[in-house]
Amino acid sequence: MTESEGTTSTVLFVTGMSGAGRTSVANVLEDDGWYVADNVPVSVIAQVIDGVRTSEVGAQKIAMVVRASDAEFAADLARLRGKLVAGGADTLLLFVDASDDVLIRRFEHVRRRHPLQGTGTLSDGIEAERRMLAAVKAESDTVIDTSALSSTRLRSMVAKAFPSAAGPGLTISVQSFGFKYGLPMDCDLVADVRFLPNPYWVPELREHNGRDADVRDYVLGQPDASEFADRYVGLVDLIGRGYLREGKSYVTIGIGCTGGKHRSVAMTEELTRRLSAETDSDGGPRYSVEATHRDLGRE
Structure with a gap:
């Protein structure tokens, strides 16, 4: 060999x-x-x-x-x-x-x-x-x-x-979606961000999406957006520890807004960024995180 x-x-x-x-x-x-x-x-x-x-x-x-x-x-x-x-x-x-x-x-x-x-x-x-x-x-x-x-x-x-060969113990997929197209079938957790103002009603933002800087700044700059992200990361930390104890190593989180284009996309990207920055006691990454956008691109 x-x-x-x-x-x-x-x-x-x-x-x-x-x-x-x-x-x-x-x-x-x-x-x-x-x-x-x-x-x-x-x-x-x-x-x-x-x-x-x-x-x-x-x-x-x-x-x-x-x-x-x-x-x-x-x-x-x-x-x-x-x-x-x-x-x-x-x-x-x-x-x-x-x-x-x-x-x-x-x-x-x-x-x-x-x-x-x-x-x-x-x-x-x-x-x-x-x-x-x-x-x-x-x-x-x-x-x-x-x-x-x-x-x-x-x-x-x-x-x-026998430590994992896959890196962090919990793999998280954060998926944006639009409620008008139905709930995702494979989500373990679902959050609704329709409480945030909708960029769709801002003419200069309507044709953009949550990955664009102007829409992202608009969504994350709203009152309660940052607090929501803080609390949701804390919730995932709590639930994630329990999932690992119970032998569950993969979690899918759904973040929904009306059409899955603006608010949910921006918040999905933000949660992915924050969760990716979480570290364990040794200073290594706590999670392996990826973002997906189910309904981005739909009319």
């Missing part, structure tokens, strides 16, 4: 007991910006990682979900990690576990056979897998027992142990 100049890949191996939550962990990592590949044979993982890094994807945080396939799995995985480290990559190993009784209940709930069960019982399959994975678990950097974890708690633990 080769490293691009000045970059270091992190390869996270996710393994563990069948039914313990490997797929749930993979989903969290994928949501957090990791490149995730599931059920790739150990023998070809190095080639897959090289392909990912050198392709247009260019991911530097790569998660490989691997399953025990035979008695040589632990030795094969150890050799692979050594090869990747020698090639300049950082490697981590996460083992996902759960108690036998919880695993049995989960398999019975979905009415599936254990992959190592063969002609024996479900308990036989779980026991065989534990023996096969004992050495892997002992070498793991992190072990997460999901026996009593809710999906929200699991997401929180994974996100804390």
Whole structure:
């Protein structure tokens, strides 16, 4: 495996007991910006990682979900990690576990056979897998027992142990719209800025829009406009912390006026600017923010 100049890949191996939550962990990592590949044979993982890094994807945080396939799995995985480290990559190993009784209940709930069960019982399959994975678990950097974890708690633990590859924890899309064209279907929060005077009724502003300086200055210069923006950013900070605790990493905010051309556009741009300037305790950006304008350009 080769490293691009000045970059270091992190390869996270996710393994563990069948039914313990490997797929749930993979989903969290994928949501957090990791490149995730599931059920790739150990023998070809190095080639897959090289392909990912050198392709247009260019991911530097790569998660490989691997399953025990035979008695040589632990030795094969150890050799692979050594090869990747020698090639300049950082490697981590996460083992996902759960108690036998919880695993049995989960398999019975979905009415599936254990992959190592063969002609024996479900308990036989779980026991065989534990023996096969004992050495892997002992070498793991992190072990997460999901026996009593809710999906929200699991997401929180994974996100804390393996920081996001996507930058700030909450991605915010601020979208302007016109109420006369209907409410957006995908907004988590909606604000109405029709309480501000409408530039449409100012002849020299009518044909302009909220991204133009004259309209922006008119809208944001109105009484209560700045206070609204201040309070709304504070509201997003409050709600955003709760969303992150509950495992929600993407939020869409709708800002509406009558036609979606003047007031909502200007306020969307202003909120985007303010939210982009918010910082976390380390001084980095708190959010990844983008502005979109659904109805700008409509007649």
